[in-house]
Amino acid sequence: MSTLWQKDIHRGDRLFQFVLRACAIAAMVLLLFMVVNLGYRSWPAFKVFGLKFFVSSDWDPVNDQFGVVSFVYGTLVSSALALLIAVPVSVGSALCLTELAPRRISAVLGFLIEMLAAIPSVVYGLWGIFVLAPLMRETVQPFLGKYLGWIPLFSGPAYGVGMLTAGILLAIMIIPTILSISREVFFAIPRAQREAALALGATRFETLWIAVVKSSVSGLFGASVLGLARAFGETMAVTMVIGNRAEVAVSLFAPGQTMASVIANEYAEATTDIHLAALGAVGVTLFLVSWLINSTARAIVSRSERRGGAGGR
């Protein structure tokens, strides 16, 4: 018997496995720690308000009244607005970059767009305050008010800052995310599939539709969910342009507030224990809502994949 059989040749393998396992466990422990800590800090608020915290929109730190509804509303509406604007723009530009633009231009543009993701959100916020908000106040909102003012969504005074402005700013911030993932999804579609459509007598547009877009639905959905997650958690830029008023207003021109922005805004100034606990409870709510949306999205994707709409690979 040679030494080959005695020496432990799998030691490297085992070490590698140990390190990987440690990393995986660390990630889980971190999450667990976050949940426990958040629960511990918010517990006093839940003890006082109970489930009422989730159904009340009354947020009045002076009188120690706390309810999360207006922030949930703010987060959901501003993120939904952002998605509504960002998804068509991103998917459209991704299609253009992968299918129509010459390779070289596409590479340069793609790089520039990905650079957008690297800009700090406070810079987006400043741009929002100094450029976007005045533009909204003086041009966009008066215009919308004049022609669409009969719809409650576009009624009321033009403040500049508010839900619509936050939604637009968020849209700009999540476009790079959705766009770059959509681009990858389209790139992954084999040439053979486009040729199948062409050979069948499809025009260029029809080829894009039946061979590219239709087979990418679940991938595009995933891209949108990632964008949504980013919009959900975005704090600084939103805080700077949303107006920070805790109320549920129908008009998109009205100021609002999101879960992330209320925490950023009030945490440093919260003096009473119950106020701090309530902000912790807002954090718990944000956690729950994100988790709910993410798992719903996953369920939808896996259902559509079972039906055969897989990513086209």
Next chain:
Amino acid sequence: MTSSENSNVILEADKIHAWFGSHEAVKGVSLSAVMGTVTALIGPSGCGKSTFIRTLNRLHEEIPHTRVEGQVILEGKNIYERGVDPVGVRRKIGMVFQKPNPFPSMSIFENVAAGLRLAGISKRSLLAEVVEQSLKQAALFEEVKDKLKAPGTSLSGGQQQRLCIARALAVKPPVLLMDEPTSALDPISTAKIEELVMELKKDVTVVMVTHNMQQAARISDKTAFFLMGELIEWGDTSQVFTTPKVEKTEQYITGRFG
């Protein structure tokens, strides 16, 4: 070629040249296909046979930086003439590819109906009729009749390839191009497709690229041998395989290179 055959020529390529950038992959190939026959294009890898077949339905030009020169006469009309819409050409010339490529987002039914829908047909009863007929023609109907709504990609490789054949046949093209249709399939699926091709030639003229010389010998009426972008020899399959006129052909057929 006798004159009676000549009048039945449905597709005729005349001095076709094709380029990728500055590389000339096809160098002046002239070839014609008689209605109701199977023409096999054989030759070693990179000899230009696939590129050539892709000039016959103007698919070659869809790849950036490519160029085609020459004429292809389909039913008496040059498809490269100025003003001819390549989309219209492709509706008259079906194509089946090397790897089965059903649309993954579509059911079996929708895959076969795709070409009809592109042609603007949306009447459900008509679609159902043509889909059934095409699937029968592609010898797939019995295997899928109970799961027409299942995704096309849920079928086996050989079934997917027959699905692609059904999809191409649904618009009733006079010519069907096949680019190594069995090279990704197992022997049993290959045999089924070969059988099918021989059956199909009643209705459609087939031009087929194949890597497999036995396949060409088994199912084709005419064989064309390509080498380095040129058409070396072309004639009746039995003649090309038994008494080739050119030495290169003989060397290739007897396995001395390729």
